[in-house]
Amino acid sequence: MKNWLKYTLLLLFLFTFSFVLLLQWIISEATLLTAAAAISVSAFFILKHYVASWPFHKFFLIASFLLLITIPMVGPKETTSLENRKLAAFPDFRFSNVWKFLFDYEDYFNDSFSFRNTAVKAISKFRFRLFRVSPMPVIVQVGKNDWLYTSRPDYIKDTSSPFTAAQLDSVIMNLKIITKYFDIRNIKYYFTVIPVKERIYPEFMPQDLLFRMEFSKAAQLNAELLKHPEIRSVDVKDVLIEGKKTRPTYYSGDTHWNVFGAFLGYRKIIDRVAQDFPQIKPFEIDDYTIDSIMVDAGDLQLLMGFSDELFFRRYRMKPIDQDVPVVIDSTTFDSTSSRFSIRVMPKPVNGLRLFLIRDSFSEYMRIFITPNFDRTVLGWTPTVPVAKVMQEKPDLVIHQILEHYVMHTLKLPPEISGDTLFLNQHFPGYMK
Secondary structure, eight states: OHHHHHHHHHHHHHHHHHHHHHTTTOOOHHHHHHHHHHHHHHHHHHHHHHHTTSOHHHHHHHHHHHHHHHHHHHSOOOOSOTTSSOOOOOOOOOGGGHHHHHHHHHHHHHHHSTTHHHHHHHHHHHHHHHHOSOSOTTTEEEOGGGOEEEOOHHHHHHHHSOOOHHHHHHHHHHHHHHHHHHHTTTOEEEEEEEOOHHHHOGGGSOHHHHHHTOSOHHHHHHHHHTTOTTSEEEEOHHHHHHHTTTSOSBOSSSSSBOHHHHHHHHHHHHHHHHHHOTTOOOOOGGGEEEEEEEEOOOHHHHHTTOSSSOOEEEEEEEESSOOOOEEEEEEEOSTTOOEEEEEEOSSOSSSOEEEEEEOTTHHHHHHHHGGGSSEEEEEEOSSOOHHHHHHHOOSEEEEEEEGGGHHHHOSOOHHHHTOHHHHHHHOTTTTO
């Protein structure tokens, strides 16, 4: 009886190994199955004599071990990352530096070995289901009621370490310069920092993460901006906190705000803009129907290695009686993979043209803001694209930045820093 069980397992191991090995070269499923069966049967009759005298436990351990260490090397290589990052490429071999090749190959193998994502998902799900903790605690942490939060050290540093006096002065000065640069060209510049989820929903955060993110760099900047009314800044944090009394404003399993939070942010921003452009008629919440569905696969859940364990409510807002803008262009405008799209209303609204400097948080907000303008250019770019703005000649620029990108994006654009005539005339001490 044990021999028959042993032979059955041997045949199964051989077929699995043959199938995974041939999977790299044979596309046709019928051909793949036929070839794997032929190879496994042939190898079975060759090996049957040698393994017949082995104890079952010895055979099982050896066969399992060989299968486990072989499949990751011969199976199809992974091409995507669950961590939403670029996989390490196969390194170039050079005789002059063999050790570098070996180290780089280790990174490549660790990223690309066969069934890596399947194994990561299985282990991640097991740890989460059993202990209700994140399998990737350095990247994501699980809070109360299964709320997920980013815990990357660089993210915490960028959002929760105070500006030095010099850094804060530099950011304020750069905003003054950018505002003035556009003002003298009859373009009004508005600036807003979108708070990260931790600022709006601290009540669900793990205690250690709450302690590490107690200080808010965005709050420090917004407090300083209140002293400089010449900078048209908009702080949306208050409406997002107040709004969550009605319905959630951020996703529990994702870093982003939801469509309701985006609407509240839109209203705070557009109300400020309408003070300078009274022809703008902001939309009301009653101008939309609101429903919701349950979804999974938030970006934070995906970073933990799976997509179907946690579900959260996604709100949908549809205009009741509103024209929809038409996309007339969508491409890149420089070598940094910055993206922009142009949307125009089918009928004139008020003659105004907007340039929105955006990131992923504007994916929802653009639904509400674009119908307020005849023409909107949305630039997904890390800095102020001065050349593109001047080419478009908008009436206003809205610069929206997520909190942890402030220090990375608020550098003076080269077109402005290189305009010594402008700087010497309006900011004579800046060039010293």
